[in-house]
Amino acid sequence: MIPHGRPTFDIHDIARRAGVSPSTWRRRHHAAFAAAVRPLPGSERPIIYDAAQVDAHLAGEPLPTLPQGQHPDDLLTDAEAGAVAGLSASTIRSDAVTGTMDPGVERHGRRWWTRAAAEARAARPTEYKGRTVGAKDKAPRTRPDHRAAEVATELKRADEGQRAAVTADEIAEFYDVSVRTAERIIAKARTAASTS
Template identity: 70%
Template sequence: MIPRGRPTLDIDGVAARAGVSVSTFGRRHRAAFAAAVKPLPGSKRPLLYDAAQVDAHLSGKPVPTLPKKPHPDDLLTDTETGAVVGVSASTIRADAATGRMDPGIERHGRRWWTRAAAEAEAARPPEYKGRTSGAKDRGSRRRPTADRTAAVAAELAAADADQGEPVTVYGIAVRYEVSTRTAERIIAEARRSPRQ
């Protein structure tokens, strides 16, 4: 999370503020810097640092604390936005790419969303929110084939005895909400099953 209105720096920016190259900063200053200045929460690839904290550390002053109170203009990562909305980070990225939600802003090579945009997305009706994070409904969507096969076998037997409608691939596909190829397989399995 980037607190509202706070300038941020990646490690290249930190080294530039220190007036040295990144490799020199890593050799000479990285350990002391890492002990004094923590990366912003949620930032990774690249790690981001608050510019005011960096400047204070580099000038030998006490490092100021970050605001703790949430603000609508705080910038959140896709993961943090997903936590507010109640969906996965990939759903946030997909919704932003397809225009279903605020596209966010790019900063340091990645997308960020305001807390206000995340809360607005969370307030939308559930049918528009995508897959809920941690959903347990990832099981097979197939219906039991034994029941379908038995029902189709009975229909085939009735059709052969001129007591029912003819069984068609299209009719089976529509009834069981399957592809025509699957409907063909159901009919083939029904023909192989013993008829009563």
């Protein structure tokens, strides 16, 4: 999370601020810096730091504290915005692309969303809200295959001796599908018949 109104630096910005190359910064200064200055919560790839804390460290001054609490203009990662909205990070990214959510802003090579946008997404009516985080419903979202019901009827007729045995070749020819697809239809029909 990037607190509202706080400038931020990644490792390249910090090296520039210190007047050295990124490789020199990593080799000579980063270990001491990382021991003194904590990255902003939730920052990964790239790891980012509060600019005021970076400047204070480089000047040898005490680090200022970060603002506490939540503000509507705090910038959140996709995972953080998803936690606020009750959705997965991938749904947040997808909604931003399709326009059902604020597109966010880009900083340090990744996209961020305001807390207000995430809260607005959580309050949106559930016409289709995406799979919620931790959802346990793994049921298929496809419609039942009408062919399986029709083949189940023919299988029942064959069991009763009213017709010859149902074969995959016959089903493949009738529905104009491959023999393997016909075998799947027969398997579905048998499963449906055994559960009904």
